[in-house]
Amino acid sequence: MGSGVPIELLAHLRRARDVADRNYAEPLDLAALASAAGVSKYHFLRCFAAEYGETPMQYVTRRRIERAADLLRATNLTVTEVCSLVGYTSLGTFSRRFRELVGVPPTTYQRTQSGARIPGCYVFMLGLNSAIPEKQPGPSATYRRLDTTNHEETP
CATH class of the missing domain: 1.10.10.60 (Homeodomain-like)
Incomplete structure (x- = not known):
């Protein structure tokens, strides 16, 4: 997508997005998704939004x-x-x-x-x-x- 997100982080972002896709009906928060990606929640928030064009919680919604x-x-x-x-x-x-x-x-x-x-x-x-x-x-x-x-x- 050309978002400037380090390429080595993309697989981690996809893993968190997959967690959101599978568990959308469960209580999900930023900390849980960031944990699935293996990065701090604020770094995760910035990188996810840069890569996918919406915040992780907007994606879950x-x-x-x-x-x-x-x-x-x-x-x-x-x-x-x-x-x-x-x-x-x-x-x-x-x-x-x-x-x-x-x-x-x-x-x-x-x-x-x-x-x-x-x-x-x-x-x-x-x-x-x-x-x-x-x-x-x-x-x-x-x-x-x-x-x-x-x-x-x-x-």
Whole structure:
């Protein structure tokens, strides 16, 4: 990416990003991700942001919201269930972040998605990661690119 991050640090940053990808639903903080990379948290924060264009916690938030969108689109789980499954403890925070990244509230997004839905009991029975196919994120992917055109905002 030409970010000026030392090449020997890139594998460590990828390792931390992989931890975030695998454990997005778990409580993650800067110290845990920096530990996975094997560097101090402030050095990690600077290098991660320089390489990927967002802070580690912005990355975790984006991954959680991407996964939530997948669940809202493909299952009949409630917004509250999805909120909990992707690692949020506050429905208000989840809804605010979802709207910031997707452009519409999670309830509106779910209502506008069509197609067959996987029953929530299967999601819980099979496990979250095996039940719903996940989109592969790109380093510069933003979820505002979701098809949110022609959706009316609710007052």
